[in-house]
Amino acid sequence: MELFQFETIARSGMFNRVCKAETIAEGGFRLVIADAQLIVLAWPENGEIKAFQGVCPHANIPLEEADFDGTVLTCPKHFWNWDLNTGQPAGEPHECALAEYPVKVEDGVVYIDTEGVTPLFADQ
């Protein structure tokens, strides 16, 4: 009985509570921290809430000053950009995607699962 309870707790513990869903608006993004990882939490227009690595894969700088037009996130340093519906590059001059974290919203609270996800970085 005790072993069963431990397994249940371990499985349900992979998702980290990060914020209330009302703190992010459609077409907006914010940075959050889950399990000591910096994460971009975004709600693309006409899409679903998504979570991606919060550091730029080009030079490992936080994306807190990035520009978001409701679909595309652009790093202010060298203007690499990504479609936040998918995390895939939105244009030149790079081919490095953002690592995506599983995210769910329950009872108005956003949860992110960081298990097994690590930020991606471009070859230097």
Ligand code: FES
């Ligand atoms: S550091 Fe982000 S594009 Fe270069």
